[in-house]
Amino acid sequence: MRRDVSSELIEKLDVERVSEILEIPLHRITGAIQRKTLQYVRGKQEFFRFDKPISGIEGGTCIFLDPFEIVRGFPKIPRALILHPGILAHFSSCKTVAVEEKMNGYNVRIALIGDEIAGITRGGLVCPYTTEKAKELVGSDLLHEHPDLMICGEMVGPDSPYVPKSIYDIESLEFFVFDIREKLTGKPMPVMKRRKLVDEYGLNSVRLFGEYEVEKAHTEVARIIQDFGSSLNEGVVIKDPEMVLTPVKYTSSMSNCQDLRYAFEYYNDYGRDFFFPRVCREAFQAVEWNETEEKLKERCQRLGESILLPMIKTINKKKDGGRITETVQIRVRDLNTAREFQEHLRLLGVDAIFQEPELTEYGYLVRIQKKYHSTDDKTESILNGDLWA
């Protein structure tokens, strides 16, 4: 039975053509379809998505069938844990590096599929809400004139169903471009050329802090991060101006701790994965910045509080008979988008309750309650006396 489904999909995809274009051996593609690493998705458009990287093709890469289009996934960005000599070692072949703000929202690729704009999220799904926002915030001028390109950027703001943030003074949702790439090859445009093109089309770019000599960049980045002070700006992405070398990210302690607060409110869903890497980042940053005893105490306290306080809040909430949920919101012009988004979340396996839409100045506001079953069930069972197995 499984073989039948796979062979039907293999026929649908035209694997020979894909193998030739992406330079992946044929058997790797058919194998990936059989293992469901290359998955068929049927929404408004029919396409295949790479759930994981295969033979150098990024996870999140999409292959649309009608018309046939390939949109490459957004590559992973490695992280520096220490700035010196981390930056110097990675960018040794560059004279300078461009330092841009790392904005905290969700990653979106916007591309034309035939004549239609698609807003694609990191994992390689066309999100109906993101697509509506892409049409509204970005439009199709740049892409119609350069149909071989995709615009990569961060969707940021409170009306975000994935990563809602109110730290940027954004009323609803805005899009900030951080890359323009060839959609078929993923080849990026040099930083300044990209920023100029984005400007010409009246779009927003992420903030550029400056272009610095590689030898001095670590001091500049440390200063930028320290200047964030207690604000929750996430960090920076350090880039080869030519975009030949892969960029490197570096984040602030405040934003690390903010992530931990979130993760430990839903501790059994996210806690484990978030915890270890962030503790490591804190330790290396503390050593690199050679902190005084007082600063170190502050850091330890901040870290501890970000873990324990939200978890205690969750346990108390459950003890008082509450449910462990997160409320996010979207704002749509067309109520059909909200319906399609509800279906999209179901596809993602998110259990969510959509509230009645409220008409606002900027469209319909729809609140969405996401349920965190794992944290909810675990907390309840322990409060009822179950042992931690």
Ligand code: ATP
């Ligand atoms: P990874 O990219 O390593 O898979 P991740 O999904 O956990 O990691 P982050 O830790 O948030 O993501 O870091 C990378 C992401 O940062 C990018 O995918 C992009 O969405 C986002 N980002 C925000 N600002 C920028 C910027 N200026 N340049 C590049 N990426 C940026």
Ligand code: MG
């Ligand atoms: Mg992010």
